[in-house]
Amino acid sequence: MVMSGRDRPTLENVAQRAGVSRATASRVVNGSTSVAPHIRDKVLNAVDALGYVPNQAARSLVTQRTDSIALVASETTSRVFSDDPFFAAVIRGVSLELEAADKQLVLMMVGPSGPSHDRVERYATGGHVDGAIIFSMHGADPLPERLSRAGVPVVCNGRLLTQSQVPYVDVDNEDAARAAVHHLLDTGRRRVATIAGPQDMSAGIDRLKGYRSAMQDASRRSIVAVGDFTRQSGALAMSQLLADDPQLDAVFAASDAMADGALRALRQNGRRVPDDVAVVGFDDMEFARDTEPPLTTVRQPITDIGRTVARQVLRLAAGEQIEPVLLLPTELIKRESA
Amino acid sequence: MVMSGRDRPTLENVAQRAGVSRATASRVVNGSTSVAPHIRDKVLNAVDALGYVPNQAARSLVTQRTDSIALVASETTSRVFSDDPFFAAVIRGVSLELEAADKQLVLMMVGPSGPSHDRVERYATGGHVDGAIIFSMHGADPLPERLSRAGVPVVCNGRLLTQSQVPYVDVDNEDAARAAVHHLLDTGRRRVATIAGPQDMSAGIDRLKGYRSAMQDASRRSIVAVGDFTRQSGALAMSQLLADDPQLDAVFAASDAMADGALRALRQNGRRVPDDVAVVGFDDMEFARDTEPPLTTVRQPITDIGRTVARQVLRLAAGEQIEPVLLLPTELIKRESA
DNA sequence: TCGTGTCTTGAGAGCGCTCTCAGGCCGATT
DNA sequence: AATCGGCCTGAGAGCGCTCTCAAGACACGA
Known part of the structure; x- marks a missing residue:
């Protein structure tokens, strides 16, 4: 050899x-x-x-640092590996920030709490990395808490569904969703439906919560279908909504990909956007300005989220105190779909 | 601390x-x-x-192995960080394979031959990784050759534009493009245009070459516009083609994203697909089956490419001889757009 | 002139692990 | 019964680096 x-x-x-x-x-x-x-x-x-x-190995041996940070992503997450470029944008942000700090990025994918879960846990707690960034967790994943308890600096992207002190970086999903729905209501829409994201992820849950709260404020009934952030699920959910309530005149989708799917379904069902039905998305991905019609959507600073989460974990690894929750601003981008 | x-x-x-x-x-x-x-x-x-x-550091120190492989990607590449999920799929494949071999994946982004280039080179040649996978190189990037010469096992995704012995894994882009164009010609299309990919990348170059060769075989004139693999560039290129030759009745786009952009441009210009203009894409991304109409496209096994390239670099790192060129099969998926 | 303090440099002890090498044990063979 | 061979085990030498500690050099004031 x-x-x-x-x-x-x-x-x-x-x-x-x-x-x-x-x-x-x-x-x-x-x-x-x-x-x-x-x-x-x-x-x-x-x-x-x-x-x-x-020689990094020799150096690590004595300094007890590795100068590398793990980025843990759930492989099953539709946001990660489908036609939603969310993943790439986050990685980009993380990468930029780590590079500036001269740290390495070790990427680890985990399946649904299988053996790969243990592998990540062992690897991270084994002192192979100075810290870990965890994102796109599904359900009440114990991983962040476990790592944290084992002494590994951990920062998550997205609110944790478990009771946990693990710090995270996110946007205020609930509030952003509320703003989107209010926009719809303010522009005269009466029957506003939503295509919610997966209900085992905080982004999915919180955006739905925001929608519900806005609808309640306006004393309107919620019309809900659930997708998984993908285009396909968006199209499917839209068809269901249309079947449930043919009179609906607006829909708030919890991701741009789903909104795009919804646009297609609407078109196929002979609805004009925004004339018959207004559509608002979430993310402001690049393709949102090229849909037909261009998508009104809630912009969240995805790359910035990546940068921020990286910065936080570096600070944590350096022994600094960090804010347990950091919410980045969103903005409603008005285009033609609503 | x-x-x-x-x-x-x-x-x-x-x-x-x-x-x-x-x-x-x-x-x-x-x-x-x-x-x-x-x-x-x-x-x-x-x-x-x-x-x-x-303790990995201690182990590495004596074994001279690090059990990690670098994945180097060009940050500027539109395929990597835009609405094209190509990147994610490759990573997924690489990740699956490395995980099976219990190796770590160290992700490194490089800008256009700037300081980050040196950083990657130093890092990789510095013995921090057992091998490197390089993909989405632009132009005549010297990095693969340099690393290889420095003794780092390197395998690329995509043919190199430099004279170089660095092994690579790819599909036969030229042949696949030819097949796509032949399909168009065989179904009676006369004026077949192409939206080529970036001409500083082998995938862009070779697919254009395949198009040209097929057109020549049929004694037809080439009608070419160049994009950068993104939706937006596809739409733009399509408009240009339409302006250049309003009579065109087919277009071969070098990526699904560009094909999708083209579909939009065609629609906006009042052309029906496939009635007026047939469209063939390349990649068979997930969204290709949900475009309007569903996209006929050349399927390339992206995740498999990732797996294969990972497998090759592992073999190389283990001291085995590997095939200098490995071409994976493509397949023309016929849907409704052509 | 000598002592004191400051600053730069070198010696050397590990960090935690792997791997070679030699020694010890035990069953088998003559 | 004595010797041989094979198999396990332990001792110990590093892998390349950082960091402590002490020694040496030098300037300065008394």
């Missing part, structure tokens, strides 16, 4: 070439200020003459 | 508790067969009594 790194230069080599001790070479490499300039230069020269790169 | 793992049990502790030497404990943990069963049991008991998890 040929190892690529067998002949990689070590700090010892660098020190030798520079004519200093290993300790001094280490100081230079790690940017200590208390090294005489001319010695510093000698070491730096040696470093790039030899193409020296520190 | 409180470290979570400060008091984690070490192999020494396990050995002590089991009343054996550290060497024997190590043997058990690593599944060596030459350990007496009753001793083995004692050690295993100690392991889970203490909740022992091996």
Whole structure:
């Protein structure tokens, strides 16, 4: 078995070439200020003459840090692996932030609480990472709490459904949904339905709650169908809603993908948008401005959520206190569908 | 700075508790067969009594392996971070395969040959990973070659545009495109246009080449517009094509997202699909069956590509010889758009 | 001139693990 | 009964790095 790194230069080599001790070479490499300039230069020269790169394993062994953060995502989540690019946007944000801090991103997918669950738990609690970001949890997943209890800095994306102190970053889903529904009501819609997200995820639950509360405020009856954030489920739910209440004149979908599916279903059922039925989505994904008609939707700053959650976990790993809950702002983007 | 793992049990502790030497404990943990069963049991008991998890850093230090593989993706790639879920599907495949081999996935995004490029290179050549998977490269990116030359096992997704021996996994884009165009011609279409992908990526180049070659075979003139794999670019390109040749009766788009954009543009220009214009896409993404009309498209096994590329890099890292080029099959999925 | 304090440098002890090597035990063979 | 061979086990040497601690160098004031 040929190892690529067998002949990689070590700090010892660098020190030798520079004519200093290993300790001094280490100081230079790690940017200590208390090294005489001319010695510093000698070491730096040696470093790039030899193409020296520190061995992370050796470093971790002594520092007890790994400089890497786990990003745990549920593989089954439709938001993660379907035609909803939510996942990519979050990763992007996380990645940007970690890169800036010179940390690595270790991606772990977990199935529905199967063996891969244990694997993640063992890996994370095993000190392989300095912290973990968990997102798109379904149901009352015990993972965040467990990791946290095991001493791993954990920050989640999205409110936890368990009783738990694990900090999280999210938008105010309930409030945002309420705003969307109010917009519909304010523009004269009477029979407003909703296509809710999965009811084992906080985003799904809270947006439905927001819808209900807004409808209650206006003394109107709720008309609900549940999807799973995908286009297909949106189309299906829309058909159901139409069957349930052919008179409905507006629908609030808990994701843009579902809203897009709904648009299709409406079209196929001969309804004009927004003339007959107004549609509001949620996310403001890129494709929302290209649907027919362009989608009025609740923008949430997905990449920012990724960045923020990463920043929080880094702070936590650095021993800082962080806010247990951080809610990022949303904004209703008015286009033509409502 | 409180470290979570400060008091984690070490192999020494396990050995002590089991009343054996550290060497024997190590043997058990690593599944060596030459350990007496009753001793083995004692050690295993100690392991889970203490909740022992091996320290990866220490292990790496001596084995010179890290058990992790880097997945390098170009951040600018529209396929990666737009409404095209290509990225997620590849990751999924890679992840599945690595998980099965108990390897970690380290995700690295690179911008357009900026500082992040060096970072990736340093990191990978620095022995932090056992291998690297590179995908969605733009232009003549020197990264794969450099890493490979530095002794890092590298496998790419997609043909390289540089002269290079770096192995890759892909589909036969040229051939697949040819098949798509032939289908159009065979069904009586005369003026077949194409919306090509970016011409600094092999997938873009090769699919265009396939289109051209099929058109030449049929002695027809090429009608070309170039997009960047996104919906928006597809819509734009379609409008251009329509302006260039109002008589066109078919279009082959190099991605489903662009095909979807094209469908929209066609609709907006009053063309019926497939009656006036037939449309064929490429990818067979999930949404392709829900477009209006459902999209005829070239299916490529994206998740499989991810799996395969992961498998190849693992083999390479294990010192095996691998095929320099591996082409996975495509299939023309006929739906209603053509 | 000598002592004191400050600053830079080097020596060396591990971090937790794997793996080689040698020793010990035991059954088998002559 | 003595010797041989095979199989387990333990001792110990590192892997490459960081960090503590002490020693050396130097400037300064008394």
